[in-house]
Amino acid sequence: MADAVTSRESDYSQWYIDVVRKAKLADYSPVRGCMVIRPNGYALWERMKETLDGLFKATGHENFYFPLFIPERFLAREAEHVEGFAKECAVVTHSRLTLNEEDELIPDPESKLEENLIVRPTSETIIWNTYADWIQSYRDLPLLYNQWANVVRWEMRTRLFLRTMEFLWQEGHTAHASKEEAVEEAERMLDVYATFAEDYMAIPVVRGRKTASERFAGAVDTLCIEALMQDGKALQAGTSHFLGQNFAKAFDCTYTDENNEEQYVWATSWGVSTRLIGALIMTHSDDQGLVLPPKLARDQVVIVPIYFNDEQRTQVLEEAQRIQQELDDADIRVKLDADDNQKPGWKFNEYELQGVPLRIGIGPRDIENDNVELARRDTREKNIVPQDGLVARIQDTLTDIQDGLFQQALERREAHTTTVDSYDAFKDVIENEGGFVKAHWDGTEATEARIQDETGATIRCIPFDRDDEPGEDMLTGEHSEGRVLFAKAY
RNA sequence: CGGGGCGUGGCGCAGUCCGGUUAGCGCACCUGCUUUGGGAGCAGGGGGUCGCCGGUUCAAAUCCGGCCGCCCCGACCA
Numbered sequence: 001m002a003d004a005v006t007s008r009e010s011d012y013s014q015w016y017i018d019v020v021r022k023a024k025l026a027d028y029s030p031v032r033g034c035m036v037i038r039p040n041g042y043a044l045w046e047r048m049k050e051t052l053d054g055l056f057k058a059t060g061h062e063n064f065y066f067p068l069f070i071p072e073r074f075l076a077r078e079a080e081h082v083e084g085f086a087k088e089c090a091v092v093t094h095s096r097l098t099l100n101e102e103d104e105l106i107p108d109p110e111s112k113l114e115e116n117l118i119v120r121p122t123s124e125t126i127i128w129n130t131y132a133d134w135i136q137s138y139r140d141l142p143l144l145y146n147q148w149a150n151v152v153r154w155e156m157r158t159r160l161f162l163r164t165m166e167f168l169w170q171e172g173h174t175a176h177a178s179k180e181e182a183v184e185e186a187e188r189m190l191d192v193y194a195t196f197a198e199d200y201m202a203i204p205v206v207r208g209r210k211t212a213s214e215r216f217a218g219a220v221d222t223l224c225i226e227a228l229m230q231d232g233k234a235l236q237a238g239t240s241h242f243l244g245q246n247f248a249k250a251f252d253c254t255y256t257d258e259n260n261e262e263q264y265v266w267a268t269s270w271g272v273s274t275r276l277i278g279a280l281i282m283t284h285s286d287d288q289g290l291v292l293p294p295k296l297a298r299d300q301v302v303i304v305p306i307y308f309n310d311e312q313r314t315q316v317l318e319e320a321q322r323i324q325q326e327l328d329d330a331d332i333r334v335k336l337d338a339d340d341n342q343k344p345g346w347k348f349n350e351y352e353l354q355g356v357p358l359r360i361g362i363g364p365r366d367i368e369n370d371n372v373e374l375a376r377r378d379t380r381e382k383n384i385v386p387q388d389g390l391v392a393r394i395q396d397t398l399t400d401i402q403d404g405l406f407q408q409a410l411e412r413r414e415a416h417t418t419t420v421d422s423y424d425a426f427k428d429v430i431e432n433e434g435g436f437v438k439a440h441w442d443g444t445e446a447t448e449a450r451i452q453d454e455t456g457a458t459i460r461c462i463p464f465d466r467d468d469e470p471g472e473d474m475l476t477g478e479h480s481e482g483r484v485l486f487a488k489a490y
Numbered sequence: 491c492g493g494g495g496c497g498u499g500g501c502g503c504a505g506u507c508c509g510g511u512u513a514g515c516g517c518a519c520c521u522g523c524u525u526u527g528g529g530a531g532c533a534g535g536g537g538g539u540c541g542c543c544g545g546u547u548c549a550a551a552u553c554c555g556g557c558c559g560c561c562c563c564g565a566c567c568a
Contacts, residue, residue, distance in 0.1 A: 013562075013563085014562085017561095017562090028560075028561080030559095030560090032559080032560070032561095084567090087566080087567085088566095088567075122568090151568090153567075153568080155566090155567070156491070156565085156566070156567085157562095157563090157564085157565090157566085157567090162568090163567075163568075167568075169568075216568095235568095236568065237568095238568090239568070271568075272568085273568055274568095275568055304527095306526070306527050307526070308525085308526060308527095309526095313526095340526095342526095342529085343525085343526045343528090343529075343530065344526060344527060344528075345526080345527080345528040345529055345530080346526095346528085346529045346530090347528095347529085348527095348528050348529080349528070349529050350529080352528095361527065361528095363526095363527055364527090365527075366527090373527080490568095
């Protein structure tokens with residue numbers, strides 16, 4: 001193959017970049033650390049967005065939109081929040097450009113802003129500033145809102161989709177009258193994320209709680225879903241935060257309860273980003289390129305016509321169009337590639353690189369025998385199958401691919417999840433095998449920091465479903481309430 | 491922020507060490523014919539201020555000085 005991607009074994013990092021670029025998901029942009037999301041990549045994001053948006057609406061949320069710019073003083077209001085984000089903010093200081101004596105374009109000193117504006121790294125502050133106006137009474141609660149937006153975090157080190165300076169995401173921001181209700185909301189939305197990851201993206205995830213050091217800046221509690229990539233590194237795929245009354249207090253957001261008493265509002269926020277595309281790639285794709293789960297593929301089936309002369313071309317295309325129509329009628333997303341400029345062989349390779357789950361090849365031979373050639377992207381199996389019953393067969397196969405991808409990822413995760421009881425064993429697994437490691441931890445930040453320092457592994461989460469199994473910290477021997485999940489992470 | 495790499499038609503590169511015809515190759519692109527079941531063949535054609543600025547020289551992609559940009563790898567982070 002002329003345009004092969006680097007193999008995962010020889011250079012995982014280069015493989016990832018090759019997949020992104022050769023599947024035409026994204027390009028580098030002229031701006032350092034930012035990317036151009038190409039139509040193939042954006043189509044994926046659109047499908048994710050549509051699906052998630054439906055799940056948000058189904059759980060009672062509405063969309064709104066807040067400004068890209070946040071007044072600098074807002075960010076300063078919540079102490080931990082500033083501390084967490086101050087290091088990575090883009091700051092707008094001027095409102096126009098002008099030419100200097102050397103004819104160079106510079107920010108016009110005359111136009112210096114009275115107050116700097118921050119390009120949002122997240123929107124809690126500006127939203128809670130407004131919630132303070134919207135909320136007076138317990139009757140105004142809850143507020144269940146979400147926004148689809150871009151945010152900017154000035155990163156040192158970037159990687160396509162996984163960490164770029166600007167990225168697309170959704171951020172849900174809810175306000176509640178009680179702590180219980182807010183906690184429940186944070187849990188509900190984590191569940192929505194987990195469902196989405198597993199049922200649509202075919203990515204098995206561990207649901208859990210972050211330790212204090214990994215918590216969102218300004219949150220009381222951060223819940224997360226963690227996924228394991230093919231190279232044995234963990235990736236945080238979504239977070240949901242119980243914010244307590246931190247932002248309500250910072251922005252003086254109170255309501256009057258049933259007893260006419262003033263109370264601070266309880267809050268949550270939750271988000272997933274285009275980073276999920278990175279997770280998708282690193283979960284399912286192979287050395288032939290992208291592999292997409294059928295539920296998220298823009299094109300679930302591509303039809304490649306094969307012919308040797310004009311007469312055959314007419315005949316084959318007619319047949320191909322008929323099949324296309326049948327599939328379309330059955331709500332299968334299908335593309336017929338009748339482009340005359342590329343040969344079938346070229347198309348086969350191209351659609352494999354782009355991860356289209358199923359390919360139908362149809363040529364004179366097939367027409368004669370009422371067959372088509374059906375090729376699966378995930379297993380790379382090819383079969384000659386009868387046209388009779390094709391729609392049902394394709395529906396079944398798509399389901400099979402979707403389930404198979406999840407199953408395969410789940411098995412890989414299980415195979416790369418190790419339970420250890422000694423620090424030596426821990427270091428050995430982290431160093432040589434990677435993956436998730438279940439081990440006892442004494443619950444202190446000091447121990448957590450030392451482990452990270454010495455091994456590079458962090459506590460990904462305290463899993464919700466961990467066994468009730470007290471023990472002793474592998475490092476300090478102190479009491480541990482149960483095992484936590486360690487891994488090296490993206 | 492440290493370490494490494496790279497900057498030459500749209501893309502990938504060679505040429506740079508050791509200065510010297512008209513800057514070359516593959517892919518892509520355009521035209522034509524033949525082709526089409528796993529990245530087609532032949533013929534013809536178009537496209538470059540060699541990242542930028544300065545210096546040395548009869549002569550600079552090549553040597554010297556400075557600057558800029560991007561990518562990769564590590565520490566911090568969705």
